[in-house]
Amino acid sequence: MGTHPLGLSIRNISKKYANGVQALHNVTLNVPPGMYGLLGPNGAGKSTLMRTLATLQEPDEGQVFLGDIDVINQKDAVRQTLGYLPQEFGVYPKASAEELLDYFAVLKGLTQRAERRATTEALLRQTNLWDKRKQKLGGYSGGMRQRFGVAVALLGNPKLLIVDEPTAGLDPAERVRFLNLLSELGENSVVILSTHIVEDVSELCTNMAIINQGRILLEAQPLAAVASLRGRIWRQLTDKQALPALEQEHHVISAKLLSGRTLVHVHSPDRPGPRFEPVEPDLEDVYFSAMTGCFAPANQQPNQEE
Numbered sequence: 001m002g003t004h005p006l007g008l009s010i011r012n013i014s015k016k017y018a019n020g021v022q023a024l025h026n027v028t029l030n031v032p033p034g035m036y037g038l039l040g041p042n043g044a045g046k047s048t049l050m051r052t053l054a055t056l057q058e059p060d061e062g063q064v065f066l067g068d069i070d071v072i073n074q075k076d077a078v079r080q081t082l083g084y085l086p087q088e089f090g091v092y093p094k095a096s097a098e099e100l101l102d103y104f105a106v107l108k109g110l111t112q113r114a115e116r117r118a119t120t121e122a123l124l125r126q127t128n129l130w131d132k133r134k135q136k137l138g139g140y141s142g143g144m145r146q147r148f149g150v151a152v153a154l155l156g157n158p159k160l161l162i163v164d165e166p167t168a169g170l171d172p173a174e175r176v177r178f179l180n181l182l183s184e185l186g187e188n189s190v191v192i193l194s195t196h197i198v199e200d201v202s203e204l205c206t207n208m209a210i211i212n213q214g215r216i217l218l219e220a221q222p223l224a225a226v227a228s229l230r231g232r233i234w235r236q237l238t239d240k241q242a243l244p245a246l247e248q249e250h251h252v253i254s255a256k257l258l259s260g261r262t263l264v265h266v267h268s269p270d271r272p273g274p275r276f277e278p279v280e281p282d283l284e285d286v287y288f289s290a291m292t293g294c295f296a297p298a299n300q301q302p303n304q305e306e
Ligand code: ADP
Pocket: 017, 018, 019, 021, 022, 023, 040, 041, 042, 043, 044, 045, 046, 047, 048, 049
């Protein structure tokens, strides 16, 4: 994948915090326009990378370019075209959505009243909050608050939209609504969605990276990554006590409870034994294969400095 002229190019970013935690190790990613998923467990370094892209903190090393804007050295230029939805979107509980969005629009430089009204109305409709626009934000549900956050983030038509763990606190119905909203964005702008939820990425993203302990384990198109695992994932339904022995013998990528039993997925080029049956792989198998160090498709170079 080459660098797209309107995409985001992240080059060799490293970050160590003052407490000695190396949150990012030499991270390099090419992010084209459209929905991009950054997938990894808690503590992987996702927020550190998102805050760096959002110009809220500096890396120790490396470069980031949005088109030809140097993100680290031209912060004002980035901020004019950036939308950022942090993990916890704090709101003023006593303001209504309409009032607060109007206020943020003024801060974004929309000083003409008629233009501002048209913009805020369009955004409140797009995020499905128009009917609730007069309601105080303190009474909004988690999902409504996140959608309001998207409306704020979209002010000024950003070319780069950063959405950090947006579905973490949402119930299933709110999550679906929120993902549907995000799916309508993209296309012309770079939308980076950081998440620890595999389904967020499989449902939405055309490109993705998997990050763990500050390192990129895989950068791929989800469909291609899933296809490359075909014929290599095997399952066995077993008892919990049998798990340690299976782990000794096989490359177990995941084990989860299913109706009181344990469903084990194993990565293997051939059938690992008579009690295994083949599985049609999904993105979760890609994720766990990468996390357990057995995802190495021929055309992917894991990006590590050692
Ligand atoms: P994620 O968003 O994937 O959960 P983070 O970027 O928040 O990961 O954290 C990556 C690592 O850096 C974790 O070990 C975390 O404890 C540490 N970390 C994050 N922010 C700070 C900070 N401000 N100071 C020190 N350590 C931090």
